[in-house]
Amino acid sequence: MKLTKIPPAALLLACLASAMAQETNAPAAPAASANAEAPAPAPPRGGTDKKDEEMSAVNPSTGAVTFNGFSWNIGDLPALDMRYERFLMENQSLMKDEKEYYHQLQSLIVLLTGNPFGKFGPQAPSRASFEKAFLALQEIENKPDWRKFDGGVAGQIATQVEALSVKLRESRDTKGQAAKFEARRRNLEASLKFLETDTSAPGAVRRQRLLEEKARLQTERAAYEAESLPSLMMAKAQFQVYIFTLLAQRRFQHVVVAAKLYQALIADGDLGMSQKNNPVSREMNLDADLPLTTISVAQAASMAHEDVRRGVEAYENQIAASMLDAADRTLHAAFMLGEYMPEVRALPAQARMQILAVRQARKQLNSALNARDYAQAKTKVEELAKLAPDFDATANKTQIAVETMKSDAFLLKGKNALFDGDQAAAENAFREAAKIWPTNPAFEKKDEMSGQLDEQMKLKKELDNLLARADYRLIADRAEKFAAAVHDDPDRQKKLRSAMDGLKQIERALAKYEELSRAGSHYAAWEALEEAAGKHPKDEPLALAYQEATVKASDYIGGVRAAQKADQEGEDVAALAAYLAALSKNPTSESVKASVKRLSRKLMDTQTPAP
Amino acid sequence: MRQRKKSRSGKLIALSALGIALLLAALYFSGAKIGSLKNPGGEKFGTFSAAGFLDNPKTHAGNHYRIEGTLDNILDSSTAGGGVVRLVSLSVEGGRFVPLLVPEGSSAFALQRGQSVVALCEVSIEGLPVARSIEKK
Numbered sequence: 001m002k003l004t005k006i007p008p009a010a011l012l013l014a015c016l017a018s019a020m021a022q023e024t025n026a027p028a029a030p031a032a033s034a035n036a037e038a039p040a041p042a043p044p045r046g047g048t049d050k051k052d053e054e055m056s057a058v059n060p061s062t063g064a065v066t067f068n069g070f071s072w073n074i075g076d077l078p079a080l081d082m083r084y085e086r087f088l089m090e091n092q093s094l095m096k097d098e099k100e101y102y103h104q105l106q107s108l109i110v111l112l113t114g115n116p117f118g119k120f121g122p123q124a125p126s127r128a129s130f131e132k133a134f135l136a137l138q139e140i141e142n143k144p145d146w147r148k149f150d151g152g153v154a155g156q157i158a159t160q161v162e163a164l165s166v167k168l169r170e171s172r173d174t175k176g177q178a179a180k181f182e183a184r185r186r187n188l189e190a191s192l193k194f195l196e197t198d199t200s201a202p203g204a205v206r207r208q209r210l211l212e213e214k215a216r217l218q219t220e221r222a223a224y225e226a227e228s229l230p231s232l233m234m235a236k237a238q239f240q241v242y243i244f245t246l247l248a249q250r251r252f253q254h255v256v257v258a259a260k261l262y263q264a265l266i267a268d269g270d271l272g273m274s275q276k277n278n279p280v281s282r283e284m285n286l287d288a289d290l291p292l293t294t295i296s297v298a299q300a301a302s303m304a305h306e307d308v309r310r311g312v313e314a315y316e317n318q319i320a321a322s323m324l325d326a327a328d329r330t331l332h333a334a335f336m337l338g339e340y341m342p343e344v345r346a347l348p349a350q351a352r353m354q355i356l357a358v359r360q361a362r363k364q365l366n367s368a369l370n371a372r373d374y375a376q377a378k379t380k381v382e383e384l385a386k387l388a389p390d391f392d393a394t395a396n397k398t399q400i401a402v403e404t405m406k407s408d409a410f411l412l413k414g415k416n417a418l419f420d421g422d423q424a425a426a427e428n429a430f431r432e433a434a435k436i437w438p439t440n441p442a443f444e445k446k447d448e449m450s451g452q453l454d455e456q457m458k459l460k461k462e463l464d465n466l467l468a469r470a471d472y473r474l475i476a477d478r479a480e481k482f483a484a485a486v487h488d489d490p491d492r493q494k495k496l497r498s499a500m501d502g503l504k505q506i507e508r509a510l511a512k513y514e515e516l517s518r519a520g521s522h523y524a525a526w527e528a529l530e531e532a533a534g535k536h537p538k539d540e541p542l543a544l545a546y547q548e549a550t551v552k553a554s555d556y557i558g559g560v561r562a563a564q565k566a567d568q569e570g571e572d573v574a575a576l577a578a579y580l581a582a583l584s585k586n587p588t589s590e591s592v593k594a595s596v597k598r599l600s601r602k603l604m605d606t607q608t609p610a611p
Numbered sequence: 612m613r614q615r616k617k618s619r620s621g622k623l624i625a626l627s628a629l630g631i632a633l634l635l636a637a638l639y640f641s642g643a644k645i646g647s648l649k650n651p652g653g654e655k656f657g658t659f660s661a662a663g664f665l666d667n668p669k670t671h672a673g674n675h676y677r678i679e680g681t682l683d684n685i686l687d688s689s690t691a692g693g694g695v696v697r698l699v700s701l702s703v704e705g706g707r708f709v710p711l712l713v714p715e716g717s718s719a720f721a722l723q724r725g726q727s728v729v730a731l732c733e734v735s736i737e738g739l740p741v742a743r744s745i746e747k748k
Contacts, residue, residue: 152612436658572738572739573710574666580683580684584706584708600686600687601687603687606737
């Protein structure tokens with residue numbers, strides 16, 4: 001048998017821990033997360049590049065660890081994460097029974113290896129140690145309070161030991177039978193050799209009988225060996241598989257105990273493990289050329305346990321230094337490897353709860369970043385910074401700042417486009433802004449602004465319609481809203497002012513009309529409406545009043561109209577005479593007075609005496 | 612009997628017409644006043660009809676009229692050309708008003724609103740009556 005250097009399995013476990021730690025350190029950025037979720041490329045198997053062979057990786061989606069040319073499915077990482085968080089939530093550490101159980105297990109290791117760390121040497125344990133250990137395993141198995149902590153593993157090891165012992169005894173019996181077969185064979189060979197010189201007929205008959213007996217002996221021996229030898233090999237293989245299973249379950253203390261007991265039983269040094277027929281090695285895709293022994297497996301377990309111990313020590317130092325972010329990563333790695341190790345199980349609950357808070361905040365930050373909820377992400381970064389002062393938020397802060405600025409820039413662009421009336425450009429810009437930061441709170445303002453702009457556009461259109469209908473009264477009813485809507489539109493502002501002035505003029509004219517009508521000055525009353533009615537013919541109250549006034553002042557109106565007609569036709573004298581007649585009826589008429597004055601001056605200026 | 616009556620009334624008409632003609636001829640050739648108004652040129656001043664005149668004043672350019680009315684208002688005045696020229700309005704028959712230009716020297720009294728006056732006028736080419744003389748009635 002050849003004992004080769006061990007590193008593969010041990011390093012595998014060590015690297016498993018570091019690989020898991022890398023997984024929990026994965027950056028929070030969406031792109032980075034997306035990359036982390038991508039399946040890890042399968043490493044080349046049996047390659048010649050040593051560097052490549054030694055590189056390890058964990059595929060987070062499948063939980064497969066690849067190392068040194070082979071891969072090992074350690075299980076579902078999210079499930080392991082859940083177990084880790086459940087462990088963090090447990091409100092107490094080791095119970096009394098659990099402490100006693102781990103103490104018993106530790107005693108076994110010291111008994112079998114001679115040291116408290118389970119360091120595995122080539123020296124097999126003594127017969128006495130073997131027997132004590134076997135009894136201790138049975139004691140664990142027989143105590144239900146202890147048994148629940150390893151799920152019957154100690155009893156299983158004892159069973160494997162017992163089964164292998166039986167087969168070894170049978171094997172020794174088989175060896176005795178083989179010696180008998182061999183003695184008979186040698187006797188037959190000697191008799192045959194003696195008869196070689198005997199050429200007589202009886203001699204020939206006897207030789208023939210001996211040859212037949214030899215053939216029968218060979219057949220019997222072959223049949224016996226075919227029946228007895230494989231059962232031993234099978235028992236050994238089963239034990240080996242079980243040791244591998246314990247390794248896969250990360251029950252490193254049990255691996256050491258089982259391997260030491262196996263070593264004690266297989267005292268002839270046949271410690272090599274059958275890889276081709278080993279289902280665990282097939283599960284791990286172990287290279288058939290990779291030498292593996294029970295010693296190497298036990299040493300791997302021992303080193304893994306040591307790695308867990310160091311991880312826990314580092315965790316405690318980080319907790320003491322309030323480095324909760326780093327402590328979480330360290331403990332996560334230690335837990336992944338040493339979930340069942342007493343050092344991990346014994347950690348104080350209070351610190352674990354703090355770690356859980358940090359871990360949940362980090363998860364929420366990652367979720368917020370993945371969902372592009374940068375407002376929430378910013379809150380979580382601040383929360384994390386308070387919970388774990390060692391949390392490095394530089395990358396997260398940069399990402400948040402860049403993405404929010406990009407979104408805000410598109411939003412601003414959209415707003416400007418909206419103000420410019422470019423609806424399509426505005427929609428594009430808003431779409432881009434939403435892609436980057438779907439929950440950007442500024443969107444609410446944008447909707448509000450969009451609503452305001454819609455309302456503004458509606459009011460402008462309504463104002464245009466009312467202006468076209470010269471409906472100054474409706475305009476006046478909503479003057480404040482219209483004024484607000486046209487604050488950025490000088491042209492409409494001017495029209496709105498003009499409409500309001502027009503309404504004032506109408507109201508003044510109507511008031512004067514009412515007053516003069518009451519005084520019985522119907523000509524003056526009509527004249528009070530004349531100008532306003534000419535300018536604002538669409539105002540209904542004005543039109544009605546004007547109609548009424550026209551009836552009452554019809555004779556005066558006839559004179560004025562005649563004067564105006566003559567005036568327009570250049571008949572200055574006739575026009576002046578008509579205006580004078582009208583003025584006699586309505587001496588207060590300023591317009592008639594003005595016309596009289598104007599025409600008088602004109603006649604004075606232009607009169608030419610007749611030749 | 613009937614023939615004798617006809618010849619007697621025809622004689623009367625002829626005698627009356629002759630008498631009137633002789634009177635007018637004497638007045639015309641003597642340059643005497645029409646009523647109390649001066650008429651230096653001795654033009655004939657027709658009876659003024661405000662309604663007809665105001666229908667189309669320009670068509671009356673060059674005509675001479677004797678206008679009676681009440682001084683309604685002094686519309687404008689000017690001193691251009693050395694004397695005072697006034698534009699007044701006369702309230703005439705039928706509630707009508709007629710503008711009248713009163714040049715310097717055509718009035719021998721101070722014009723005041725409400726005065727009843729008689730004016731001898733000539734209509735300018737613009738259709739504006741221009742007083743030759745104006746006196747209180």
